[in-house]
Amino acid sequence: MNVQKQNHSSEQQEQILKDQKKQRKASYQNLMLSVSSILLFFFIWEMVALLKLVPEHYLAPPEAIFRLLIIKIHDPNPDGAVLTVNILSSLQISFTGFIAAILIGVPLGWLMGWYRVVDSVVNPIFDIVRPIPPVAWIPLTIVWMGVGLKAKATIVFLSAFIPCVINSYTGIRQTNPVLIHVGKTCGASDFTIFWKIGIPSAMTMTFTGIKLAIGNAWSTLVAAEMLAASSGLGYMILQGRNFGRTDIVMLGVLAIGIIGTIIITLFSHLENVVLRWKRK
Amino acid sequence: MAIEKEVILQLKNIEQSYVVDNSVKQAVKDVSFNVYKNEFLVILGPGHCGKSVLLNIISGLESAQKGQVYLGAEPLAGVDRRISLVFQRLALLPWMTVIDNVAFGLRMAGIAKAERRKIAQKYINLVGLQGFEKSYPSQLSGGMKQRVGIARAYAVNPEILLMDEPFGQLDAQTRYAMQEEILRIWQQEKKTVIFVTNNIEEAVYLGDRIILLSSCPAHVKAEYEIQMEKPRNTVDPEFLRIRKEISDNTDLAL
Ligand SMILES: Nc1ncnc2c1ncn2[C@@H]1O[C@H](COP(=O)(O)OP(=O)(O)O)[C@@H](O)[C@H]1O
Ligand SMILES: [Mg+2]
Numbered sequence: 001m002n003v004q005k006q007n008h009s010s011e012q013q014e015q016i017l018k019d020q021k022k023q024r025k026a027s028y029q030n031l032m033l034s035v036s037s038i039l040l041f042f043f044i045w046e047m048v049a050l051l052k053l054v055p056e057h058y059l060a061p062p063e064a065i066f067r068l069l070i071i072k073i074h075d076p077n078p079d080g081a082v083l084t085v086n087i088l089s090s091l092q093i094s095f096t097g098f099i100a101a102i103l104i105g106v107p108l109g110w111l112m113g114w115y116r117v118v119d120s121v122v123n124p125i126f127d128i129v130r131p132i133p134p135v136a137w138i139p140l141t142i143v144w145m146g147v148g149l150k151a152k153a154t155i156v157f158l159s160a161f162i163p164c165v166i167n168s169y170t171g172i173r174q175t176n177p178v179l180i181h182v183g184k185t186c187g188a189s190d191f192t193i194f195w196k197i198g199i200p201s202a203m204t205m206t207f208t209g210i211k212l213a214i215g216n217a218w219s220t221l222v223a224a225e226m227l228a229a230s231s232g233l234g235y236m237i238l239q240g241r242n243f244g245r246t247d248i249v250m251l252g253v254l255a256i257g258i259i260g261t262i263i264i265t266l267f268s269h270l271e272n273v274v275l276r277w278k279r280k
Numbered sequence: 281m282a283i284e285k286e287v288i289l290q291l292k293n294i295e296q297s298y299v300v301d302n303s304v305k306q307a308v309k310d311v312s313f314n315v316y317k318n319e320f321l322v323i324l325g326p327g328h329c330g331k332s333v334l335l336n337i338i339s340g341l342e343s344a345q346k347g348q349v350y351l352g353a354e355p356l357a358g359v360d361r362r363i364s365l366v367f368q369r370l371a372l373l374p375w376m377t378v379i380d381n382v383a384f385g386l387r388m389a390g391i392a393k394a395e396r397r398k399i400a401q402k403y404i405n406l407v408g409l410q411g412f413e414k415s416y417p418s419q420l421s422g423g424m425k426q427r428v429g430i431a432r433a434y435a436v437n438p439e440i441l442l443m444d445e446p447f448g449q450l451d452a453q454t455r456y457a458m459q460e461e462i463l464r465i466w467q468q469e470k471k472t473v474i475f476v477t478n479n480i481e482e483a484v485y486l487g488d489r490i491i492l493l494s495s496c497p498a499h500v501k502a503e504y505e506i507q508m509e510k511p512r513n514t515v516d517p518e519f520l521r522i523r524k525e526i527s528d529n530t531d532l533a534l
Contacts, residue, residue: 179373181367182365186389187361200373277376
């Protein structure tokens with residue numbers, strides 16, 4: 001009996017190892033495809049610009065933008081701040097709003113999903129706030145808080161808060177009732193079941209919500225910076241346009257895209273660590 | 281097989297109905313029976329006849345509209361740590377490792393970590409899962425997952441184990457293997473087991489006693505005591521005779 005089980009487990013381990021190898025190979029191939037596609041994109045772009053298929057003041061070639069990137073690291077012209085200052089300013093505001101949105105939105109969603117009372121109290125207000133596009137708050141926040149960090153962080157907060165609440169709410173609502181029964185038959189209190197079974201069950205959806213929130217936070221921030229700011233990537237883009245500098249505008253847009261991707265990727269890694277039990 | 285006929289659990293005139301689409305649907309109708317200490321009792325009945333409802337009542341997850349369950353001499357009030365459940369559908373906590381799943385009931389009972397690890401390990405060994413302590417449920421096969429469920433139910437050292445069609449989702453071969461396993465475990469760790477199934481052969485293979493339920497609403501249709509030695513041979517004439525007798529008495533093709 002024991003010998004048989006030993007075999008069983010080593011056979012299984014071999015299978016797992018084999019699967020992992022296959023997966024690694026597949027993910028390497030996918031990486032290569034992605035890299036090629038990005039290179040091809042830049043190549044076509046460069047060609048279009050070089051052959052002047054599009055006028056130069058509409059489309060700067062990638063290498064011009066790359067040169068500008070090097071310059072912009074120490075040159076504050078034309079918008080008044082070097083690139084890194086703009087990036088840090090944008091990051092600071094978006095993280096302030098975003099982290100506040102997680103800290104408040106996620107637990108609120110969990111509590112609303114688990115406790116009827118909280119749901120009944122919060123839901124009507126939430127339903128009214130939910131369809132308002134975050135940028136619609138910009139004029140009000142300018143009146144209330146000016147154009148500083150606080151105003152923009154508030155707008156970012158509102159945009160990130162909504163998906164945090166909705167997804168953690170939905171996630172905890174989908175807790176498998178059988179698992180709740182497991183908790184009950186083990187003599188756990190309702191709060192213990194909420195804490196030990198509800199929240200872990202909601203984790204996958206909660207992470208989806210947080211990832212949506214990152215996207216929202218970042219795009220809303222840029223919109224806010226275009227309307228009310230004195231630094232930041234959005235502000236840099238706006239000034240680029242005012243000075244007729246297409247290359248500045250494009251550098252700003254690219255920076256937004258790349259930084260957004262980096263944040264989402266870092267976050268996906270965190271998700272993989274927290275949800276490591278999902279790996280087969 | 282000598283069974284001390286000490287009554288450990290008593291069901292008296294249990295009834296349960298639900299309102300479904302504005303009409304009352306009775307699921308359990310006047311069910312009464314005794315359960316004796318350390319016996320392997322099988323409750324056999326067709327699908328959707330109210331077997332799970334009955335087990336939910338015994339486990340205290342639901343309270344009966346009429347009738348009363350007695351644990352020993354006292355009426356049962358809600359969930360009770362002396363009664364432990366192996367669920368019909370897979371009910372492992374997917375974010376916990378095997379050992380944490382097995383120790384979950386102990387943790388809820390407030391037992392210190394070192395102690396519950398020790399107990400959990402004992403039951404992991406009992407169900408033959410040594411080496412898989414740190415695996416997650418998603419890495420296990422169906423049969424192995426159900427072993428974890430069994431170990432978890434045993435780990436809290438209950439007086440009565442309820443098993444709700446625990447092998448219903450397994451393929452035939454794994455199912456036979458698990459039937460042998462559950463007998464081995466039951467012989468090793470003497471406990472009262474109430475095992476629900478809709479499979480006649482499984483019932484005759486495992487049960488010291490079989491309570492046959494009718495189709496919806498469930499009520500006790502017949503009771504069989506099976507004296508044959510375990511493990512039983514499923515092609516033994518006596519086995520086949522009992523099997524046919526029960527089968528002729530059931531409401532629907534099970
Ligand atoms: N909570 C409930 N609400 C409404 N109907 C229920 C509920 N629980 C069980 N029933 C009904 O009771 C009947 C018996 O169900 P169940 O005990 O799950 O059957 P089974 O014997 O297959 O375990 C079913 O027809 C089911 O629809
Ligand atoms: Mg059932």
